[in-house]
Amino acid sequence: MAKLLSVSDALGSPAFSTWRSYYQLTKPKVIYLLMLTALVGMCLAVESWLPPLQATFSLLGIGLVCASAAAINQILDRNIDDKMARTQGRPLPKGRVSVRNASVFAGVLALVGFVMLLLAANLLTAILTFASMLGYAVVYTLFLKRATPQNIVIGGLAGAMPPLLGWTAMTGQLDGNALLLVMIIFTWTPPHFWALAIHRRDDYAKANIPMLPVTHGIEFTKTCVLLYTLLLCAVALLPCLTGLSSWLYGVVVMGLNLRFMQHAWRLKFKPQPNSAINTFKFSIVHLMILFLALLLDHWLL
Ligand code: HEM
Ligand SMILES: CC(C)=CCC/C(C)=C/CC/C(C)=C/COP(=O)(O)OP(=O)(O)O
Numbered sequence: 001m002a003k004l005l006s007v008s009d010a011l012g013s014p015a016f017s018t019w020r021s022y023y024q025l026t027k028p029k030v031i032y033l034l035m036l037t038a039l040v041g042m043c044l045a046v047e048s049w050l051p052p053l054q055a056t057f058s059l060l061g062i063g064l065v066c067a068s069a070a071a072i073n074q075i076l077d078r079n080i081d082d083k084m085a086r087t088q089g090r091p092l093p094k095g096r097v098s099v100r101n102a103s104v105f106a107g108v109l110a111l112v113g114f115v116m117l118l119l120a121a122n123l124l125t126a127i128l129t130f131a132s133m134l135g136y137a138v139v140y141t142l143f144l145k146r147a148t149p150q151n152i153v154i155g156g157l158a159g160a161m162p163p164l165l166g167w168t169a170m171t172g173q174l175d176g177n178a179l180l181l182v183m184i185i186f187t188w189t190p191p192h193f194w195a196l197a198i199h200r201r202d203d204y205a206k207a208n209i210p211m212l213p214v215t216h217g218i219e220f221t222k223t224c225v226l227l228y229t230l231l232l233c234a235v236a237l238l239p240c241l242t243g244l245s246s247w248l249y250g251v252v253v254m255g256l257n258l259r260f261m262q263h264a265w266r267l268k269f270k271p272q273p274n275s276a277i278n279t280f281k282f283s284i285v286h287l288m289i290l291f292l293a294l295l296l297d298h299w300l301l
Contacts, residue, residue, distance in 0.1 A: 017096070018096075018097075021091035021096040021097045022091070022097065022105055024090060024091050025070065025071040025074055025090075025091055025092075025097065025102055025105065025106075026067035026068075026070050026071055026109075027067075027070040027073075027074075028067075030070065031063055031066050031067050031070065033284065033287065033288060034062075034063070034066050034159070034162045035059060035062065035063045035066070035162070036288065036291055036292075037162045037163045037166070037181070037185060037287075037291050038059060038062045038063075038162035038163060038165055038166035038169075039055075039059055039166060039295075040163060040166070040181070040291045040292075040294050040295050041162065041163030041164060041165065041166030041167040041178060041181055042055055042058070042059065042166035042167065042169060042170050043295055043298060043299075044163075044167070044177065044178075044181075044244065044294060044295075044298050045166070045167040045170040045171050045175070045178070046170050046171070050170070051170075053120065054120050054121070054169075054170070055169075055170070056120075057116045057119065057120030057121075058116070058117060058120045058121040058125065058166070058169035058170070059166070059169075060113075060116055061112075061113045061114070061115075061116030061117035061120060061121065061129070061169075062113070062117070062125075062129060062162060062165050062166065062169070063113070064109045064110070064112055064113030064116065065109070065110055065113035065114065065117070065129045065130070065132075065133050066133075066162070067109050067113075068106045068107075068109035068110035068113060068133065068137075069110075069132075069133040069136045069137040069158075071102055071105060071106035071109065072106045072133075072137035072138075072141070073136065073137055073140075073141045074090060074091075074092055074102070075092065075099060075102050075103060075106065076137070076141045076142055077141060077145075078090075078092040078093055078099070080207045080209060081093050083203075083206055083207040084200070084203040084204070084206065084207050085203055086200055086203055110133065113129070114126055114129070114130065117129055117169070120169075121168070121169035121170075122168070122169070122172045124168050124172055124173075124174075125165055125168045125169045125172075128161065128164065128165055128168060129161075129165050132158045132161040132162075132165070133158075135155065135157060135158030135161075136155060136158035136159060139155065139158075140152075140154070140155030140158060145209060146209065146210070147210070148210060149210050149211060149212040149214075149215045149216060151210070151211070152189060152190060152193045152194075152211075153189070153190055156185075156186055156189030156190070156193075157182075157186060159185065159189060160182045160183075160184075160185035160186040160189065161182060162185075163178060163181035163182060163185070163291075164178045164179065164181065164182050167181075176242070177239070177242060177244045180235075180238055180239060180242060180244065181239075181294075183235050183238070184232070184235055184236055184238075184290070185287065187228060187231050187232040187235045187236075188232050188283065188286070188287055190224065190225070190228040191225045191228045191229045191232065191260070191264060191279065191283055192280065192283035192284070192287075193280075194211075194212055194213070194221050194224060194225050194228075195225055195263075195267065195276050195277070195279035195280040195283060196276070196277070196280040197211045197212060197213050197221065198213050198218055198221055198222065198225075198267075198276040199276040199277045199280065201213040201214060201218060212224060222267050222268040222271075223268060225264050225267060225268070225279065226264045226265065226267070226268050229260050229261055229263075229264040230261070232257075232260070233257040233260065233261060236253050236256070236257060236290060237250070237253060237254075237257075239294065240253075244294075245293075245294055245297045245298070246297055246301045247301075248293065248296060248297040248300065248301055249293045249294055249296075249297035252289065252290070252293035253290055253293060256286050256289055256290055256293075259282065259286070260282060260283070260286050263275070263278060263279040263282050264279060266279075267279050
């Protein structure tokens with residue numbers, strides 16, 4: 001009993017809540033999925049087992065730079081985040097972390113991440129990771145997000161990069177199959193985000209952010225979700241055609257594609273109040289299982 005009390009005391013302590021605020025600055029769940037895609041890129045790049053030290057520190061390096069990009073995004077977006085119900089509770093709008101401390105935190109994460117990439121991976125990976133970080137934290141956040149409803153389509157390229165970063169970390173070279181993995185996440189991003197943006201349309205309108213449902217309406221956005229889902233379904237099959245993956249991945253991805261199409265179709269033609277948020281949630285399951293299937297197929301067949 002005493003032990004249980006001391007655990008709950010520790011969780012409620014100021015030190016833990018400070019630690020949790022910094023952790024939240026990194027958008028942890030997004031980062032874990034990004035790191036999974038980078039890890040799969042690494043595994044698919046080599047025929048045998050991964051070199052343990054090189055792979056561990058490269059993956060950590062990619063994760064730390066992504067986390068830094070997420071923290072910079074929250075620093076630059078703190079005034080927008082304060083206006084939206086979904087983001088109001090974040091550490092910066094709530095004043096739980098100061099802008100100065102968040103900036104130091106983001107700087108340290110980026111620095112440690114780059115040094116790790118330079119030491120464990122190679123210069124190409126460090127440069128590509130730096131470019132992706134700038135693409136998301138500066139180009140998307142500061143310019144595109146505030147300027148055009150195509151913001152997430154263009155900005156999505158940065159978030160799609162981790163499998164390529166994982167690949168180059170192991171081989172030091174660009175590869176067509178790695179670009180194919182990037183294409184999968186690139187075409188996945190619009191249905192992933194626009195489904196959420198439909199659900200949160202009023203939040204974005206209130207914050208004056210030109211997301212597609214605000215500028216072009218909900219019906220048009222639903223059509224775009226459906227069309228991009230179709231495109232994603234086609235692109236997701238390409239690893240079978242290029243020989244990167246075989247029947248196991250093919251069977252799993254066909255099941256995933258059918259389910260995603262069902263969500264997108266329902267959202268457009270038979271909507272229920274929670275169709276949009278359910279489509280968003282399924283998009284995350286879709287990408288996670290798709291990358292796990294790529295890995296299993298690579299290992300088992
Ligand atoms: C420009 C591209 C992207 C945009 C605009 C975008 C946008 C968003 C937004 C607004 C959320 C909601 C976060 C919240 O509830 O506070 C979200 C959640 C999420 N996104 Fe994305 N996303 C993008 C790319 C990605 C990528 C590339 C991945 C991973 C490969 C990813 C994985 C996730 C995950 C796992 C969540 C759930 C987070 C949670 O429940 O806390 N996203 N995304
Ligand atoms: C090095 C590298 C690959 C960097 C990219 C890393 C990264 C964190 C990509 C995630 C994309 C994402 C969560 C966008 C949402 O931003 P938003 O501002 O539209 O969402 P919000 O309103 O929830 O903050």
